[in-house]
Amino acid sequence: MSALTGFKRSDGRWGFRNHVLVLPLHQVLSNTAREVEGLVDGAVAVSHDWSGEVDSDFERIAKVLAGIANNPNNFATIFLTVGTPIETEIITRSRSLGATELHVLSLSELGSMTALLAHATNLATQLTQKATAVVRVDAPMSAIVLGLECGGSDAYSGITANPALGLASDRLVAQGATSILAETMEILGSEHLLAARAITPEVGKQIIDVVARYERSISYEGIDIRGAQPSRGNIEGGLSTLEEKSLGAAKKAGSAQFTGVLEYADTPPTPGLYFMDTPGHDIEQLTAFAGAGVNITVFTTGRGTPTGSAVMPTIKVATNSEMGLVLTDLIDLNAGTISDGVQTLDEVGDLIYQEILDVANGKLAKAEINGQHEFNLSRLYGSTL
Numbered sequence: 001m002s003a004l005t006g007f008k009r010s011d012g013r014w015g016f017r018n019h020v021l022v023l024p025l026h027q028v029l030s031n032t033a034r035e036v037e038g039l040v041d042g043a044v045a046v047s048h049d050w051s052g053e054v055d056s057d058f059e060r061i062a063k064v065l066a067g068i069a070n071n072p073n074n075f076a077t078i079f080l081t082v083g084t085p086i087e088t089e090i091i092t093r094s095r096s097l098g099a100t101e102l103h104v105l106s107l108s109e110l111g112s113m114t115a116l117l118a119h120a121t122n123l124a125t126q127l128t129q130k131a132t133a134v135v136r137v138d139a140p141m142s143a144i145v146l147g148l149e150c151g152g153s154d155a156y157s158g159i160t161a162n163p164a165l166g167l168a169s170d171r172l173v174a175q176g177a178t179s180i181l182a183e184t185m186e187i188l189g190s191e192h193l194l195a196a197r198a199i200t201p202e203v204g205k206q207i208i209d210v211v212a213r214y215e216r217s218i219s220y221e222g223i224d225i226r227g228a229q230p231s232r233g234n235i236e237g238g239l240s241t242l243e244e245k246s247l248g249a250a251k252k253a254g255s256a257q258f259t260g261v262l263e264y265a266d267t268p269p270t271p272g273l274y275f276m277d278t279p280g281h282d283i284e285q286l287t288a289f290a291g292a293g294v295n296i297t298v299f300t301t302g303r304g305t306p307t308g309s310a311v312m313p314t315i316k317v318a319t320n321s322e323m324g325l326v327l328t329d330l331i332d333l334n335a336g337t338i339s340d341g342v343q344t345l346d347e348v349g350d351l352i353y354q355e356i357l358d359v360a361n362g363k364l365a366k367a368e369i370n371g372q373h374e375f376n377l378s379r380l381y382g383s384t385l
Contacts, residue, residue, distance in 0.1 A: 005361050006139040006295075007075070011099040014143030015072040016295050016360040018134055019044045019311055020127045022078050022120060023069055025087040027051050029080040032113060036078075036120045037373075042128030044310040046375035052086050057379045062090050064265045064377060067291030070098035071311045072145075075131035077101070078123055080116065083108030101127070136362070142176035142271050144360065146296055147289035147312065148252040150186070151282040152303025156319040158251055160348070161300035161335035165317065166254030167349030168298070168356060169273070173256045178271045180262070180294060184214045185280035186249040194250060194275065199257045206261040210277045252300065264378060265291035282307050283376040286314070290375075296360050298352060299367075306330050307374050308367025313359045316366055317352060332359075332366050 007015040022033040022045040030047035037045035046068070050061055069077040077094070081087040083106040094102055103123060110116050148169060150162060169179040181187075187194060191211040198204030259272025265288045268274050276292065278285045282299075286309050289297055297312050299305070302319040304327040318324025321336030333355055337343040343351075359365050 003357055004139045004141060004143060005136040006143050007072075007134060008137055008139070009072050009099050013072040013098065013293065014139050014295065015074070016143075016362075017073040017311070017313065018042075018075040018131045019073055020076050020078065020124050020131060021045070021069065021071075021074045021311060022080065022124060023065065024048070024080045025050075025052070025065065025090060026080075026082045026084075028082065029107065029116070032117050032120065033080055035117055036124050039121050040124040040128055042131060043124040044373060046310050046373060048375055048377050050377055052082070052084055054086060058086075060264060060380065061377050062093060064287060064291040065090050066094040066097055067265050067267070067293065068287070068311060069094040069102065070100045071290055071293055071295070072098070072100075073295050073311045073313075074100050075134065076103065076127045078120060078127070079104045080120060081106045081108075103127075140176065141172060142178075144172055144177035144296060144356070145268065145292075145294045146172060146177060146179045146298065146356065147286070147294040148179060148181045149282065149285060149289075149297055149299040149314075150183075150249055150252060150301065151299060151305040151307060152301045153249060154302025154319055156336065156339055157249070157300060157302050160338040160345075161302075161317045161319040162249065162251040163254075164335050164338065164345055164348040165252045165298050165300055165352055167346065168254075168353040169252065170254035170256050171349075171353050172356070173254075173271070173273050176271050178268050178274070179253070179256075180268065180274045180276050180289065180292070181250070181253040182276040182278040182285050182288065183249065183280045184210060184277050187211065187275075188215070190250045194253070194258060197255070197257050199259055199272075203258055203260055207258065207275055210261060210275070214277070262292065264288050267293045279378055281376070281378070283374045284378040286312070287375055287378065296356060298356065300335070301331075304330055306367075306370070306372060308365075308370065308372030310373035310375060313365045314367040314372075315352075315355055315359055329370065330366055 024033045033045035195204035195207040256273045262276040308314045324334030
């Protein structure tokens with residue numbers, strides 16, 4: 001039997017969960033989506049603050065909403081709408097992206113929030129019953145689309161959890177999986193090292209160009225991002241410079257070659273290691289991963305960041321034992337054992353690799369058990385990006 005199992009979708013992708021996602025397309029319906037999640041076992045929901053406006057960020061927002069509706073971890077998605085043409089445009093886009101079963105419930109057609117909640121609850125119940133009848137089958141390692149995330153970095157991040165995750169990522173990529181490093185701000189000062197690992201000079205130039213583009217978008221407002229980082233939390237964790245933070249963050253990507261560069265929430269076209277241009281905000285990055293079709297994420301943390309995703313199982317790895325052995329309700333693995341001298345880097349890399357497989361095979365990550373379903377739409381607000 002294969003070491004990996006999942007739900008094979010008709011479009012060739014693989015899911016490791018079989019959720020029914022309740023997705024509001026207007027902020028006034030976010031509470032209804034959460035109510036359905038609370039009433040129906042097997043349903044998950046996201047909340048957001050978008051009210052249907054069409055501005056310079058609309059393409060970015062539409063891409064994410066359509067992408068998360070079609071994340072391969074979803075058996076089906078229920079759109080909650082107020083009944084506008086803009087919502088129809090997003091739904092049409094969603095239908096063109098993948099094979100996820102899509103349903104639409106409109107407030108304007110049903111006539112009241114009470115009726116919308118009743119219909120959504122009934123539909124979600126029917127869909128979750130169908131989803132539970134679907135069985136897992138053996139999956140290839142290429143089924144894995146792994147998101148690499150870190151938040152609340154500390155002085156241990158670059159010597160414990162991040163390089164251990166890098167070893168696991170390398171091992172998966174060598175077996176045909178896809179792995180995505182993101183957070184453009186988090187690689188400032190180390191971008192040349194990542195570019196040197198690009199599979200072609202063109203990909204290397206793209207990495208450099210993405211970072212330069214980000215710096216231009218900040219500097220035009222007179223902000224020196226290299227002087228404003230690391231953050232206060234990073235400093236309290238023992239980091240002293242932006243370069244130290246960036247060198248540590250980059251270690252999540254191991255030593256494999258970079259296959260390509262992705263814009264925010266873009267789907268990787270082939271297996272391999274990618275860099276995605278995202279903000280440094282943890283939740284905005286996870287949202288981009290969900291929209292890009294990532295089906296499992298590993299999140300290293302030195303401060304115990306309690307962040308998860310409605311559609312992607314998110315494995316939390318502590319960088320230090322002082323935090324990892326205390327916040328056991330949040331942390332799945334403690335990589336602080338490396339600095340403690342209890343385990344080697346290779347041993348913890350093996351543990352992370354096995355945890356990825358175990359969670360992909362159905363083991364619940366702590367963030368799933370806790371129902372941590374953070375979601376935030378990333379905005380550019382007319383910047384020069």
